Amino acid sequence: MIQPVTIALDCMGSDHGPREAVQAAARLTLERDDLRVILVGDVDQLGPLLDELSYDPARLSLLHTPQWVEPEDHPRTVLLDKPRASILEACDVVAAGRASAVVTAGSTGAAILAAAQRLGRIPGVRRAALAAVTPTEQTHGPKKDPFALLLDVGATLDASARDLVTFAIMGSAYAAAISGNPAPRVALLSNGTEAHKGPAEVVEAHRLLSELRGIEFAGNVEGLDIPRGTVDVVVANGFLGNVVLKMIEGVGEVIADLAADAYARKYLWRLGLTLLSSGIEQIQAVMDWESYGGAPILGFTQPVIKAHGRSRAPAIANACKVAAKASRSDMVRVVERSVAQLPTDAEELLA
Amino acid sequence: MTDWRHVYRWDLDKTYLETHFESLSRLVRIAFEKPEEKVNVPGSAALLRELSRPREGVMPNRVCIVSGSPTQMRKVLEQKLALDGVTWHEFHLKPQWDNLRRGRLRAVRDQVGYKLPLLLESRANVAAGTGETLFGDDAEADGFIYSLYADVLAGRLDSAQMVRILKAAGAYPDAIERCVAAASALERADDVERIFVILDKRSPPANFRALGSRLVPVFNYFQAALVLFAGGHLDAAAVIGITRAFLEEDRHPVDELANCFQDIVRRGHLPGSAMQELGLAVQEQIEATAEREVIWNCVQRFMDLGEARAFRKPQGPDATEYLSLLDALKRRS
Incomplete structure (x- = not known):
């Protein structure tokens, strides 16, 4: 049997409360013998939830925290006000070597600050990047994955040229480690494919990446290239990336709603949709963010996976599986090695 | 009547022996297994051996086994228990062939009408005030x-209530009569301490x-051994022995046993002070390295529960609603 990977799962602060995280962990203990979970949160809430479920106690333990980050808390001040918040304790467990990765469906800002405080950044990384997968028409890598990586989707709202270069390197390394893609094609998101198009930092990042060795830089891509999937990794600042990601999610949900509405309205449309149902199901499966699990927050010395705040148990379980994969593939070390090549090249380039 | 220190009643299938008959071929194989081929539920042999072991200067414990296995399996099951070093005082098996021959098809599946009369009749062998611990799955x-x-033994249910439950469970009239007769002869005493x-x-x-x-739901006999230790049924050396057997039989790593410890503490069935006592006993056993590691890991898991660790035993209802529970049981099966 392969050595199990232990995940520190922050159970608090998500939209649906700790029930979903506890359900996810309980299910994983029965389905995966290569995973162990430490449930981090208020044991007085987690314990009774666990007692209602089937689980294997040998494969999970609980770590009590009397505090946690609420959705309305401000990330910058909350970690000072709540020094024993569950996300901080989850990071501590990983820093102490008792677990290999952190998973949270709580506040993204708090997760980034907690990871920066307790795990630290990879040398050479100034800002973290949240990477999300987004469904594409073309497949990617040897596993023919039907999605591309988009980063940053909200960790660093205003990124400098150097930050964008770092994101590109981290995204490339992550795609190589997780998807097994030896040379992922990386592009900058802009309002035109020409090198001079876009804000100053994007133009500058384009120049730097064009001259950087060890990365398959494909230039700029436009918004329409994201769903087409012309490249494997798309780099943007956190503001733009977040807007794009939410729009893709919104479009998917609206299409599903429109189909449901059409189904209810006319018999003819119902018949048509019934005939197309298997195709629609496939599209829904590709568009379903819950099936992709969580998004890695890249740049820290240990894997940190952020699940959607609206995540139900299956999505949190998938996030834990992504975390295990990241840990097992030594994703952070791969990113670290790639970034380590940056200072010489980039400093020279930046100079 | 012999004086007994305590009575331990055990089921066999899935409680003592791994008997997972998920297919007909597996069921047939189980029926023809030799004693040495039968597989124990991890830790069960070590625990029952400890509980049945005579101790100098201490009154003996009485071990009663009531199993749903057919009487034809008596020889092989007795040989298996002997191989495990377990001694017993009563061993009841289900007369399945007799049930089939007499056309009592309900009795083939019914456990209530089979086990309850045996338990009540068996109680006549011990004096009132003798505590009991029961093991099932x-x-x-x-x-x-x-x-x-x-509840019948404690007098919380009278004869009429018991009869209503037995009828609802589908017990045959002779089984009901045996229960009524045995119950009426018993001195009422709240002697069942714990049901695992x-x-x-x-x-x-x-x-x-x-x-x-x-009733204490446990995921394995490591958890049961800890609860029995806290209740004074086992000494520290016995718990260490069972832990060792558990590590060997089940190949559970040390940290997984510690997780099981935390689980039983969290659910309120084991006071944290039991850990301190056990820790001191392990200190004295210099060679018990792996077992010592288990204890230290347990201490860490205990600390992990932090301020939330004052767990109270889950409280049940004032009176058990057997008839509605029976409905739920029927629906599940």
Whole structure:
């Protein structure tokens, strides 16, 4: 049997409360013998939830925290006000070597600050990047994955040229480690494919990446290239990336709603949709963010996976599986090695 | 009548022996297994051996086995128990062939009408005031039958109530008559201290709350041994021995046993002070390296529960609603 990977799962602060995280962990203990979970949160809430479920106690333990980050808390001040918040304790467990990765469906800002405080950044990384997968028409890598990586989707709202270069390197390394893609094609998101198009930092990042060795830089891509999937990794600042990601999610949900509405309205449309149902199901499966699990927050010395705040148990379980994969593939070390090549090249380039 | 220190009643299938007959071929294979081929539930042999072991200067414990296996398996099962070094005082098997021959088809599956008369009749062998601990599993109705037995013995259920439950369970009239006769001859005493239900099917622990706080759902015999240690049924050396057997038999790593410890503490069945006592005893056993590691890991898991660790035993209802529980049991099966 392969050595199990232990995940520190922050159970608090998500939209649906700790029930979903506890359900996810309980299910994983029965389905995966290569995973162990430490449930981090208020044991007085987690314990009774666990007692209602089937689980294997040998494969999970609980770590009590009397505090946690609420959705309305401000990330910058909350970690000072709540020094024993569950996300901080989850990071501590990983820093102490008792677990290999952190998973949270709580506040993204708090997760980034907690990871920066307790795990630290990879040398050479100034800002973290949240990477999300987004469904594409073309497949990617040897596993023919039907999605591309988009980063940053909200960790660093205003990124400098150097930050964008770092994101590109981290995204490339992550795609190589997780998807097994030896040379992922990386592009900058802009309002035109020409090198001079876009804000100053994007133009500058384009120049730097064009001259950087060890990365398959494909230039700029436009918004329409994201769903087409012309490249494997798309780099943007956190503001733009977040807007794009939410729009893709919104479009998917609206299409599903429109189909449901059409189904209810006319018999003819119902018949048509019934005939197309298997195709629609496939599209829904590709568009379903819950099936992709969580998004890695890249740049820290240990894997940190952020699940959607609206995540139900299956999505949190998938996030834990992504975390295990990241840990097992030594994703952070791969990113670290790639970034380590940056200072010489980039400093020279930046100079 | 011999004086007994305590009575331990055990089921066999899925409680003592791994008997998972998920297919007909597996069922046939189990029926023809030799004693040495039968597989124990991890830790069960070590625990029952400890509980049945005579101790100098201490009154003996009485071990009674009531199994749903057919009487034809007596020889092989007795040989298996002997191989495990377990001694017993009563061993009841189900007369399945007799049930079939007499056309009593309901009795082939019914456990309530089979086990309850045996338990009540067996109680005539011990004096009132002798405590009992019962072991069953979550595959059938062990928790229900044992609780019913405990409540009849304690006088919380009268004869009429018991008869209504037995009728609802589909027991045959002769089984009901035996229960009434045995119960009327008993001196009422609240002597069932604890009922262990091994969660073989990984049933949620909360499923058993309706049967009261004396029922302790456990995921394995390491958890049961800890609870028995805290209750004074086992000494530290015995717990260490069972832990060792558990590590060897089940190949559970040390940290997984510690997780199981935390689970039973969190659910309120084991006071944290038991750990301190056990830790001191392990200190004295210099060679018990792996077992010592288990204890230290347990201490860490205990600390992990932090301020939330004042766990109270789950409280059951004032009176168990057997008839509605029976309906639920029927629906599940």
